[in-house]
Amino acid sequence: MRLEIGNFHVKDIVFGDKTAYANGILTIDKKEALDFIRQDEHITEAELYIVKPGDKVRMCPVKETIEPRVRISGGPLFPGYTGELLPVGNGKCHALKDCCVTVVGRHWGGFQDGLIDMSGEGAKYTYYSQLKHIVIVADTDEDFEKREQQKKNRALRMVGHRMAEFIGQCVKDMAPEETEIYELDPVLKRKPEIMTLPKVVLVLQPQSQMEEDGYNDLLYGWDTNHMVPTFMHPNEVLDGGIISGSFMPCSSKWSTYDFQNFPVIKRLYQEHGKTLNFLGIIMSNLNVALEQKERSAMFVAQIAKSLGADGAIVAEEGYGNPDADFVACIVALEDVGVKTVGITNECTGRDGASQPLVTMDEKMNAVVSCGNVSEIIELPPMETVLGELEALARDGLSGGWGTDEILGPSVRKDGSIIMENNAMFCGDQVVGWSPKTVKEF
Amino acid sequence: MAKAILYLNQFFGQIGGEDKADVGSSIHEGLIGPAMELDKHLDAEITHTVICGDNFMGSNTEEAINTILGFLEGKQFDIFLAGPAFQAGRYGIACGHICKAVKDKFNVPVVTSMHEENPGVEMFKKDIYIMKGGNSAAKMRQDIKSMASLANKLIRKETILEAAQEGYYSRGVRHQVWRDDKKPAADRVVEMLIKKVNGEPYETELPVPKMDRVSIAPPIADLSKANIALVTSGGIVPVDNPDRIQSASATRWGRYNTEGTDDLQKGDYKTIHAGYDPAAADDDPDRVAPVDALKAYEKEGIIGRLHKYFYSTVGTGTTQAEAARMAKEMIPHLKEDNVDGIILTST
Known part of the structure; x- marks a missing residue:
């Protein structure tokens, strides 16, 4: 399977007469884009903004980020979700780099939503302060979940994905500035010099904890709760085969942009043929019932063993309950002789004194740690807020609170905030960006 | 200039050896024994030295602590230090007790130093900064320097870095930090995997404590x-x-x-x-x-x-x-x- 991603590096985004890309400038016809957004009958109000690194802008509640792209052979960017089902990971796409479509709730937030600061002290807490954003701030008619802490955010997320497809169209017929190539021969038909290298798999545990449809990550449109682990080509992840969901405290989440650009996958590709033989991905999940956790761990270990894997990386999208899946999967792999490294974040509490994962095992002897979800963060007011800052305190965002005897409310009258890292948008960057680690003090 | 007070046992306080270990607590103006060396490295003036016999502190802990807290009442000091205690068990425990009590009562930073086998480390490392020290007084200069370097940061209210970097025993708390080299997690995890599959040494970022499990004994037959x-x-x-x-x-x-x-x-x-x-x-x-x-x-x-x-x-x-x-x-x-x-x- 061979995937070519043709890149267009966006140096600036402006509003203009026609949605087009030229010489690093992405121009967006605002009216046309808003008309497109409003085609969704569930969108009741929408506005569009351009936000860049260094802007004095705070976004909250952020729902999702997506990289604008276009599939050269035609068809939806996210099969089974924004359009019909088709296999991905082979062929060409064009991508508008260094930017993303970002969806922000006009009013209402929830458990899974996050915050992005584009400048100041808060910018270091999320990867997304480094990107240029085409920001959709919108509200919907989904009144049934307006006051719910858990929100599916169905309409807002869908409009974001569709917008990424819509904008991506403008580079369909252009020659990319550079091309990334992701290619792996079939597992059993690789060159002898590659076959002698240590064989490794990447085990992904995307978020699948909710029993009801509409919240979990979708694999080709399929709810990841309703699957057992399966073997996949890494290109399928990079090429829109999986999208982010709407559950899990935000710093632990993997957005759709995260999946499209998955740094651990790209890093394994770099090593492929040099120091290791990258077999592919075992796509697992994070269901809540113990038997489901054990079943997934069994499947992962069996697939890895049958493929002849010598090593594995296990990455979990979440913390708390999912730690049980994460540790069980590592133990199951070690038990069948696959040398395994985990990558995750920790929950050591505000004082740092709690056990880092809800369960630990001595067989888990190699872990990369990307952050502590419960770290307290205090930030000054920001000149401009997109969305509704009060959502952080009012709507049950994990990491925000309405009142606290000692700390006061998360959102203060002057616009300054106090929150847990939990609410930083995809802040712990377990997909591989994280420059953070956790140390003993 | 900031002010400091140092705690010593009867031996380093120059009262005497084991035969004087029962001596009660006392406070003295100025520098005694190791206080002189510490004073050279500290960005604070050591105004007083507190001395107590190791046995007295061990047997009458509460009384000794209360007396010493009484000595300190009304005195102005920005930091409290004790030791270094090396591998001396009773001395280490005494340093731990008094540092913890002073920190709790006066809310000032406290620093001591012990060898890793000193039982005081296990007992007090969660409560106070204990620098990793040598096993005997031959390491006095070195241990005093390391106590002073952390103490100076505390006096200046600078950010205290992680345990391994500063040289104190981990207090059992974990916090997120930004790596100086900004090395992304993707590089770290793939490099760790390559090392692990090749049987090379690597360092996990999340050490799992050894579970000291004791297997259940077989039942008593009769x-x-x-x-x-x-x-x-x-x-x-x-x-x-x-x-x-x-x-x-x-x-x-x-x-x-x-x-x-x-x-x-x-x-x-x-x-x-x-x-x-x-x-x-x-x-x-x-x-x-x-x-x-x-x-x-x-x-x-x-x-x-x-x-x-x-x-x-x-x-x-x-x-x-x-x-x-x-x-x-x-x-x-x-x-x-x-x-x-x-x-x-x-x-």
């Missing part, structure tokens, strides 16, 4: 012939607490003869455990150390006999290392009487 002993961490002692077992973070234990008694009487025994409401245990000490039930079993022939002593210490705040040491000290006594089984009661 209980009616077995010699059973009673051991408790519930703090039941004769009312005068003859072994002066501490009410928390215990390092001492005792064993008490129950021959000729069928029942631990209220008024003869009590609990000195500070971790639970003592009312029920004081009213009937058998509730925690059930000598009465075991004597009844002995009479009924359910057990062969009850070992003539029960063993007691206090479990609250007691470190695993101290608990293991005390158990190892109890074992020879139990073996001597051929004890077959132990009932271990907590609270």
